[in-house]
Amino acid sequence: MTRKRMFLRMITASLLRRRSRMLIALLSIGIGATILAGLVTIYVDVPRQMGAQFRSYGANMLILPREGENLTKEDLTEILQAIPEEELVGATPYQYVRLDMTSRQQSFTAAGTDFTGVVRTSPYFSVEGAYPAETRQILVGREIAETIGVKPGFTMELTFQPSAAEGSLSPEESRVPGASLSGRGEGFGGGMVYVTALLNEEAGIDRITVDVSTQTPEYGGRIPEDDAFLAQFRGKSLPLVLGEDVDALSGATVTSGAIVDALNSAVQTGEAARPRTVMFTVTGILTTGGEEEGYVFLSLEDMEAMTGMDRLDVAELSVSAGAEQLERYAEAITEGGEKAQARLVKRVTRSEASVLEKLTALVFLVTLVVVLLTMICVSTTMMAVVSERRREIGLRKALGASDRSIRSEFLGEGMFLGLLGGVMGALLGFAFAQAVSVNVFGSSITFQPLLLPSAILVSMVVAALSCLLPIRRAVAIDPALVLKGE
Amino acid sequence: MLLRMIRGVLFHQKGKMLLIALTIMLGASLATGMLNVVMGVEEKVNRELKNYGANIVVKPKDSSLLSEIYDVGEGAELNTAYLREDELGKLKTIFWAFNIVDFTPFLDAQVTLEDGSTVRMTGTWFNHHLDLPTGESLDAGVTGMRSWWDVTEGRWLDEKDENAGDEIMAGAQLAKKMGWHAGDTVHITASRGEKDVTITGIYDAGGDEDDGIFATLDLVQEMTDRENKAASIEVSALTTPDNELARRAARNPAALSSRDYETWYCTAYVSAICYQIQEAITDSVASAVRKVAESEGTILERTRLLMILITALSLVGSALGISNLVTASVMERSQEIGLLKAIGAKDRSITGVVMAEILITALIGSAAGYFLGFGFAQLIGHSVFGSSIEMNTQVIPVVAGLITLVTVAGSLPAIRTVLRLRPAEVLHGGH
Numbered sequence: 061m062t063r064k065r066m067f068l069r070m071i072t073a074s075l076l077r078r079r080s081r082m083l084i085a086l087l088s089i090g091i092g093a094t095i096l097a098g099l100v101t102i103y104v105d106v107p108r109q110m111g112a113q114f115r116s117y118g119a120n121m122l123i124l125p126r127e128g129e130n131l132t133k134e135d136l137t138e139i140l141q142a143i144p145e146e147e148l149v150g151a152t153p154y155q156y157v158r159l160d161m162t163s164r165q166q167s168f169t170a171a172g173t174d175f176t177g178v179v180r181t182s183p184y185f186s187v188e189g190a191y192p193a194e195t196r197q198i199l200v201g202r203e204i205a206e207t208i209g210v211k212p213g214f215t216m217e218l219t220f221q222p223s224a225a226e227g228s229l230s231p232e233e234s235r236v237p238g239a240s241l242s243g244r245g246e247g248f249g250g251g252m253v254y255v256t257a258l259l260n261e262e263a264g265i266d267r268i269t270v271d272v273s274t275q276t277p278e279y280g281g282r283i284p285e286d287d288a289f290l291a292q293f294r295g296k297s298l299p300l301v302l303g304e305d306v307d308a309l310s311g312a313t314v315t316s317g318a319i320v321d322a323l324n325s326a327v328q329t330g331e332a333a334r335p336r337t338v339m340f341t342v343t344g345i346l347t348t349g350g351e352e353e354g355y356v357f358l359s360l361e362d363m364e365a366m367t368g369m370d371r372l373d374v375a376e377l378s379v380s381a382g383a384e385q386l387e388r389y390a391e392a393i394t395e396g397g398e399k400a401q402a403r404l405v406k407r408v409t410r411s412e413a414s415v416l417e418k419l420t421a422l423v424f425l426v427t428l429v430v431v432l433l434t435m436i437c438v439s440t441t442m443m444a445v446v447s448e449r450r451r452e453i454g455l456r457k458a459l460g461a462s463d464r465s466i467r468s469e470f471l472g473e474g475m476f477l478g479l480l481g482g483v484m485g486a487l488l489g490f491a492f493a494q495a496v497s498v499n500v501f502g503s504s505i506t507f508q509p510l511l512l513p514s515a516i517l518v519s520m521v522v523a524a525l526s527c528l529l530p531i532r533r534a535v536a537i538d539p540a541l542v543l544k545g546e
Numbered sequence: 547m548l549l550r551m552i553r554g555v556l557f558h559q560k561g562k563m564l565l566i567a568l569t570i571m572l573g574a575s576l577a578t579g580m581l582n583v584v585m586g587v588e589e590k591v592n593r594e595l596k597n598y599g600a601n602i603v604v605k606p607k608d609s610s611l612l613s614e615i616y617d618v619g620e621g622a623e624l625n626t627a628y629l630r631e632d633e634l635g636k637l638k639t640i641f642w643a644f645n646i647v648d649f650t651p652f653l654d655a656q657v658t659l660e661d662g663s664t665v666r667m668t669g670t671w672f673n674h675h676l677d678l679p680t681g682e683s684l685d686a687g688v689t690g691m692r693s694w695w696d697v698t699e700g701r702w703l704d705e706k707d708e709n710a711g712d713e714i715m716a717g718a719q720l721a722k723k724m725g726w727h728a729g730d731t732v733h734i735t736a737s738r739g740e741k742d743v744t745i746t747g748i749y750d751a752g753g754d755e756d757d758g759i760f761a762t763l764d765l766v767q768e769m770t771d772r773e774n775k776a777a778s779i780e781v782s783a784l785t786t787p788d789n790e791l792a793r794r795a796a797r798n799p800a801a802l803s804s805r806d807y808e809t810w811y812c813t814a815y816v817s818a819i820c821y822q823i824q825e826a827i828t829d830s831v832a833s834a835v836r837k838v839a840e841s842e843g844t845i846l847e848r849t850r851l852l853m854i855l856i857t858a859l860s861l862v863g864s865a866l867g868i869s870n871l872v873t874a875s876v877m878e879r880s881q882e883i884g885l886l887k888a889i890g891a892k893d894r895s896i897t898g899v900v901m902a903e904i905l906i907t908a909l910i911g912s913a914a915g916y917f918l919g920f921g922f923a924q925l926i927g928h929s930v931f932g933s934s935i936e937m938n939t940q941v942i943p944v945v946a947g948l949i950t951l952v953t954v955a956g957s958l959p960a961i962r963t964v965l966r967l968r969p970a971e972v973l974h975g976g977h
Contacts (some may be wrong), residue, residue, distance in 0.1 A: 071742065081877065088870045095863045099856065106852070113848050116841040117598065146797045230804040349603060349835040406752025410694035411597035418594050419849065422930045426853075429922050430860045433576045437867035444562070444874045492859060500851045 062078025085445045088476050089519050092438035093485020094492065097515040099427040101493035102510055106423050109501040110416055111380050115149045119181045119376035121390060121410040129399040131372045133360070139400055142392050149378040150180025156373045158189055159356065160220040164208050169355045170218070172363020181378040185352070188212070189344030195269070195362055198340035201353040205345045212342055219337040221425045238279035243326030244337065247275050253315060254339055255322040256365055264295045269365070270319055271339045299324040303385050307375055318324070383413040439526030446470065447530040457539040470531045471524050478523035482516030489515065566904065567911035569871045570949060573864030574915025577945045579922035580857040581691035584850070586927065586935035591849050592784045592842070594931070596647050597693050598782035601838040602820055604629065607829040628775035631763065633827050637679050637781065640822040645784040645814050648690045653766050656935045657759075658735040663865065665720060665757035667734065669766025672703045687762070691780060692751065699730025700747030703762070711765050715887060717756035717804040721748045734767035781823065781832070785816040787843030789863025792817050872904060874961035880967065897961050902958050905950070912949045916942065
């Protein structure tokens with residue numbers, strides 16, 4: 061007990077009395093531990109952080125329907141559960157069809173999609189104007205925009221021509237549940253009124269959307285906001301008679317009639333039911349430098365209303381995970397799903413893996429070199445501080461202290477400094493890593509709980525080791541010589 | 547006398563001075579290594595990012611959108627405009643020629659297989675050898691530009707082979723459908739000719755290309771009678787991340803002031819390189835593939851920032867390490883300083899002697915450290931990127947300045963402190 065107390069007292073006394081030297085030693089160990097803890101934290105977190113940056117290359121996984129299967133949005137939601145939420149950067153469904161712009165004799169590939177997803181899976185999309193936010197708005201690829209000369213704010217009328225197989229519907233067939241009908245009727249002053257209706261399960265009208273932009277704003281133009289008027293249509297089966305099935309909106313009799321005409325014409329003949337025409341407002345022009353510039357993009361809801369199909373042709377996924385993990389997800393989805401299969405976008409995953417590997421190796425080597433050199437720096441400083449105390453060692457020896465007790469005391473002192481410096485360094489290092497992460501990647505870093513004990517351990521070992529050499533030399537010398545100062 | 551005193555210290559206190567020199571060497575090598583790496587790394591990472599493929603696509607100015615939009619495929623009447631294959635070498639004569647890493651032309655054709663199905667055959671360069679007017683020569687083509695392809699069977703088509711003109715590579719999906727294997731011979735028919743060709747390899751590209759076949763540009767030109775024509779060129783170039791000026795210039799270079807124009811033209815912005823490619827290739831439109839160009843910018847910027855911060859940390863670390871040690875060594879010599887004072891030396895001359903000793907040691911240490919650090923940079927360059935990191939002369943004054951500053955800052959206050967003590971006390975050993 062007393063021995064132990066004496067030992068403690070000697071250590072603390074030396075630390076307190078020789079404040080400036082000890083401060084130097086502590087500072088150097090602290091710096092070493094800071095660098096160690098900071099760099100190791102960064103190193104551990106770099107692949108994750110950089111991986112997130114690499115997501116700017118766009119989707120790295122595609123979900124495709126199996127042959128003959130119909131993949132829907134609900135199916136997609138279910139499939140996505142295979143991927144942890146925090147790793148899923150974004151998922152964007154796409155339905156591709158060709159739409160005609162009859163007024164210009166042009167035909168475009170149109171993609172129905174979810175724009176909130178596009179922003180995440182294709183961050184490289186550069187839009188002049190804005191993404192569509194409401195229904196009947198459209199984003200036009202630069203190539204198309206230049207060919208037909210549209211700018212944000214312009215309108216374009218697009219028509220969907222179902223393929224021959226599904227197109228030649230008889231009036232009866234066109235009233236199948238879930239069908240989407242489009243038609244037009246002549247409104248007030250000869251302006252056209254466009255109506256799209258979606259049929260419910262009983263083949264009654266589920267909801268209708270009207271485009272009355274050609275009508276007088278005070279009268280017929282009010283119809284899209286008039287819920288009471290539009291509600292009349294709900295559940296009615298076609299054809300309709302104005303005044304019996306639905307009442308005309310007062311002051312807009314002609315326009316009301318045009319809407320009824322449009323709906324009736326949509327089902328009267330198979331011919332009229334087929335093309336579904338919708339007027340879109342261009343909100344933005346898309347530049348990518350890729351083939352997307354030859355497409356138009358509209359919301360999936362608009363697309364489904366036009367085509368009457370709820371199938372997805374592809375879903376783009378951006379997943380922040382390593383190459384192997386991605387393969388595992390893809391396999392799990394392909395094996396587990398009856399409707400869909402997952403494919404990796406090799407161009408992105410391959411390149412990402414190789415670049416990320418290089419970057420990680422770079423940070424690793426840099427960390428290694430810096431930590432190694434810093435540790436050597438720390439130990440030279442410690443050595444200088446200890447060898448300065450040769451006289452003290454000599455004196456103790458002359459007083460009869462054994463080599464072992466001297467050694468253990470110095471080691472204890474060094475390790476105490478190591479502990480103190482290690483704690484200080486681990487905290488400072490984490491703060492540094494946090495600052496780097498926030499500055500470079502704009503996100504916070506995860507604290508590695510193992511780092512605190514290991515930083516302390518390393519600094520204690522380094523401190524102890526660097527004490528050992530000079531002590532051994534000092535102990536080996538005859539005390540008389542040391543005391544004499546030679 | 548001064549010289550003698552310094553020499554005396556340097557030689558008689560070898561051990562201590564060696565320790566200081568060692569620490570300074572380590573600090574200097576750390577600084578040199580990190581600065582060299584941080585300056586060289588951007589170019590290396592930029593080169594790595596070329597894995598993602600082309601960041602610039604060149605197309606003929608009047609290329610009709612029809613084939614792309616209508617998917618009508620190749621009907622010679624539709625796609626009237628072409629680029630000239632013999633002009634491709636000009637890409638290496640533009641101002642930023644050195645930044646052009648790789649490029650390859652493409653020409654598509656619809657071909658009919660034995661079973662009557664039609665597939666897309668893409669004519670391109672694989673490892674096309676080019677002798678440039680400048681006297682240089684290079685191999686360009688898809689072998690480098692499609693580094694993510696997995697050749698699952700057989701090998702890459704080699705244009706240096708004599709019969710490369712009768713060879714094709716087939717996509718994995720198509721090969722699976724048709725039951726093809728590497729080494730098989732298949733008969734293909736195009737608009738202006740038919741031929742028996744050998745499959746040298748099956749590739750898995752993980753995309754649309756898996757449903758088609760790739761052949762040499764010559765073969766496709768010959769089979770569709772489109773001599774010296776290419777429909778598009780993909781270019782992989784090292785670029786500087788865009789800034790506001792680059793974005794303004796991309797919209798309309800003519801609207802820039804002449805000074806801005808010069809800055810823009812002489813910086814490797816992707817828009818500037820596109821502009822110069824348009825100047826070099828007749829009737830062409832070069833556009834940046836934003837997916838690649840933009841992402842490269844982001845990643846480069848992050849990497850640079852990360853390296854700068856790590857460098858800053860290691861510089862601070864080595865600076866504190868050095869000044870710590872220097873302080874400690876001065877404190878240790880308090881007895882000697884006391885003695886000098888006791889025999890009548892002036893404060894100024896003592897400071898001069900001690901500083902000179904330490905600075906000479908620092909000079910030797912940092913010179914050794916510079917080379918050691920350069921070695922570290924090379925070690926990192928070779929093991930990570932497989933190429934050496936260029937020696938950057940700007941690093942020398944920075945490291946020299948840093949070491950001087952740190953040594954002086956570490957020793958001066960310590961010397962002052964020691965001088966302030968009374969010689970008798972110091973000599974007596976009580977402090």
